[in-house]
Amino acid sequence: MLIAPTFSYGMDVRHDKKRNEYTTFLTGKIVPGDLAKIVASVSAPGNFPKYFTLDSPGGDLLEAMRIGQFIRETATGTFVAKECSSACVFLLVAGTSRSALDDAAVGIHRPYFEAKEFSGLSLPEAEARHRQLRSAARRYLENMEMTTAAIEKMFSIGSDDVYYLTPPDKARLLVVPSAYSEWIRAKCSPPTAQDTQLFKSRGFNIFAKFDKEPPTDPVFLAYISKMDRAQKCEEDLVKQVRDAALLKYRGK
Template identity: 30%
Template sequence: MLLIALPSAQAANIYISGDSPFSELHIDGEIVKHDYTRMINVINRHRDIPYMLSLNSKGGNVMESIRIGSFARKYLMRFESKKCNSACLFIMLGSMYRSESKTAEFGIHRPKFKREFFANLTAQEATNKYKSLRNIVEAYMLRMGAKQQLVDDMFAVPSNNMKFIKSKNMATLLNTQSEGYSEWIISKCGDDLNPKQHHDLMAFYKNRSLQGNSYFEYLDSKSTQYFHCELEVVRMEQVRLFNNDARFNVQQLGAN
């Protein structure tokens, strides 16, 4: 299936920076065929699952991006972005923890087939092919937590155009973490702050004159403990998955 979001060009620069367990996997540039395999090879050489997935991409090959996004979801990877347009969105959707940068923007438009392929189809063949494409992409997006509105918004934009969505607006088009994952973390780490406590803690961070107040110090301590517990739980799961993945099973990976 010849699916792309932008014309193929030079492969993305895929590399890892930093030390375990807080290393970052960088994908810089256009995503092309075989980039998923290249990513696996980079991780295999590193002998560790990166903590963060850092994206700087204008998009590229749809199916490669979906494979990378599926990997990010399986391995509970975090996400940050300097630039994430077109097919790059599918990688972002796969991550469990998405960028909270207020300046981040995401460019969306509907994906397309290679021009030389699609131009040689009849109108009916093109209609059928594109329907199949939408079914694949839509199913993936919904499975990864996109709301139907984001799917519809993306497919409403022609492939030769781009609609940019601010980070704060993108957040409204995504569902929160899956119920299963949330309950799994609760079972491991206990209760996090409730909405009122979280609101109070944010007020405390904005007004440090409240420092020394036992209530706010309690909230800060509880939030920090929960955060570190979740990090540890996720790390242990990443190690378990890595050590049971035949692609990486050369030597056992430790949690530290």
């Protein structure tokens, strides 16, 4: 089984309803069975977060890919406040929005095989298994729209080492997946780049809508109205997607 060289006992799943944007913390090593734990935890009414806050040194890669697929199928965002390394990165890139604090540690390296999984195999058997799982990991990352450069960097780092992404590395990784972005754009018609450029050229800020006396300029009002409609449209679409995905995963 592909794993990351970490220790501890499975992920702790904890909800935080005190924040303006409801989140669920996934903390600790990733182990088999964590997906079922997460699905059960977020299935109660009102318990599904807007994003998952990740703090993990890694763990079981196959389970990480299962969790990542769940994150993507439920159109949920991911966020790193402290650390997300090794197999945890497979969760991070699954988010339909991805973000991290400036000083958050995001570390990558090549997955490795636990000795007990391969000690009884012949060399040809081990090589075949190795190719199969490496191919699955690479295909997963490509499907999650991780850049080719980042994938190649990951597979170039030894399993007993770790490369922490630089700020430019993180900026390239923490982007909205293009397929999701284009889907929302087609469905919800959010403000275009030209709309935003005009809005900013007038010196406006979106937070001005909360002012006691917000601007009455037609450009401001049109932009805010378009943005609010698009946000509501996206929320409705995500809810539909999420409800369908939860039915699927609860049935597994």
